[in-house]
Amino acid sequence: MSPSPDIETLQGEVRGFRERLIELREILLANVIMCGEVPSPAFHEQALINFLRDRFTESSLQNISTDEAQNVTGILPGTEGKRNILVSAHVDKIWDKSIDHSVTVAEDRLTGPGVADNSLGVATVASLPLILNRLGIELKSNLILLGSTRSMGRGDLGGLRFFVENTKAPIHTAVCVEGIQLGRLSYSSLGMIRLEIRLFTPERMDWADADTTGAIVELHGVIDRILRIRTPQQPETSIILGSIIAGNAFNTPPTQATLRLEVRSLQPGMVAEILQQIEEIVAEVNAENRARAEIRVIARRRPGGIAFNHPLVRAARSIMGALDIKAKVAPSTGELSALADKGIPCLTLGVTKGEKKHEIDETVFVEPIFKGIAQIIGVIQAIDGGLCDE
Amino acid sequence: MSKIEKWLEKNTFHHGEFWDILAMIKEKEKKGLTISLCIPTLNEEKTIGKEIVIFKSELMDRYPLIDEFAVIDSGSTDRTCEVAAQFGADVYLSKDILPSQGFKRGKGENLWKAIYQLKGDIICYVDADIKNIHPRFVTGLVGPLIAHDSTQYVKAFYDRPLAFSQGIRPSGGGRVTEILVRPLFSLFFPELTALIQPLSGEYAVRREVLEQIPFPIGYGVETSHLMDVYMKYGLDAFAQTDLDQRVHRNQSTLDLGKMSFGILQSFLNRMEAYGHVDKLPEMSNIFRQFQAEGNRYEQTLKEIIEEERPPMITLPEYRKRFGRTAPNA
Structure with a gap:
């Protein structure tokens, strides 16, 4: 057994990675472009999964397979194989396949729908076996690479949940890779619930002011009541009103209105408490009999994860420090929570700086990518070396 | 089976037949061939970066199919050259190659100078304006x-x-191909109509052929290549490959007019060079277009005979009816 490195040795090593990763620039960017130009909305990720599977095959990974949730996995066996490290990236994007998925390459940046969320993340996972090989790194642990499906919106982390429920290989520690932002360090997940409230008003109302009221006015009443719900400032709790859909014309009151909102909190039980209050508001509207209201839970996460002083977080901060990456701690509502639910220590890390997330000209910057990948390799090595064990 | 049908059967490919890059590299090394990739550019900063990244990654770094990779630029005023160099292409200014020959602005000039600058046994030319590279x-x-x-x-x-x-489904080329080049080829070089898109800017050619043919510097380069190679080596020297979709910017009808004018010039120059101008070869009455079914391409032949009637005044019936006299009477 080779002696495990200490964190100082690793810090020294990762500083040298950046230069050597630049030699792989075109391969990395080509992977981002190819991942970016394949449409991959949640539940329709087949094409991108195929791409990733081909890359796994070209890298001679073992046990390459697609599961019932369409996730693709491949294993890079370790020299000892005593533990399994999971590195995952979600392959679904928010964009429908009908939009133009072309990626544009300028000297310092790549632009296109989904390049940051999450083509760069997927491309990083696709490139990892080659990167480790070029850096001459042999891990003791098995590295399980995963492209997970159905993570966003209504997908509700379906792919990753299926994987952690059903995997036969126990996961020791996991790293989730997101395209942006470099410096992101998520280790805990918020309790979260996403709701859709729909209001229906009758086509013809039989009271006097029927021509001026409608679903929008009723929805306004509901929003007003939701905003009166008291939320604690500590632990951090918030109600985010994300979207309103109602009406088509200037002069016709709509008969339907939809509100989408998210409630999130670090305090266990708080989300459920707020949900109960919102359900009461909806019941009240129905009781008042002017409009019919429906409420649906679209997605739900339990709070969880590891603590700030967990050795995994500490090791990640040391690696980031060595690379002059300013760590920005932020709880996650993404993949991390599916892993945290299963008690798997996990981090979410960003690969590079970017802007215009979720806009059609979503952009990632090329230069910081190498630092971001050096960081991910460093963290994987720290886990592999046992530096992140509690 | 006609010669064209036989050629279509034998020499028309789909890119999917060449998916196995490793096998291609083996064969290429066995035959001792080298391949140069040339991208002619003029103000293509929006699309050039992606072409370079994809080709360098997939055809040099990951699989060494291409031995040399160059951008030959006609004097871009945008950042085409900088972007190309950033991602590792060799960038040459057309005017710096063979300065003794002077510099002419045009894509054909870049293609021609590439033969001098690049070393490969095969030169593959790919335009820089492809969005879905x-x-x-x-x-x-x-x-x-x-x-x-x-x-x-x-x-x-x-x-x-x-x-x-x-x-x-109907198949074929762009507007200039279908309106100008295919009718001309149908008339004078029927076998060349076997090429489904004679004007496409992507082709790969052996050096021994490239060094033997002249290069119009403008729009006529593709058309004249086909005519010259055909006259020298015959139809069997050609092959064509279906590359599926190509997404690029659309040109206006006015631009297509300029292009057609250039093509006609080159075409008529060739006709003169082959001694066909004073003595036009027999013109065919068969117009050849394409239709496709799945991966099978076949020509649809239509006989179009443009018969002529004489001037009305030469008819006695007419002259009698209107009291006219015969023209030379």
């Missing part, structure tokens, strides 16, 4: 040259419409 744009073109020693010149064509309602 993919390694197939190169593998599909050099594939037939690596596999078949008798093939000299491989031309791209693009088919595969995303939606069509029946089994058989």
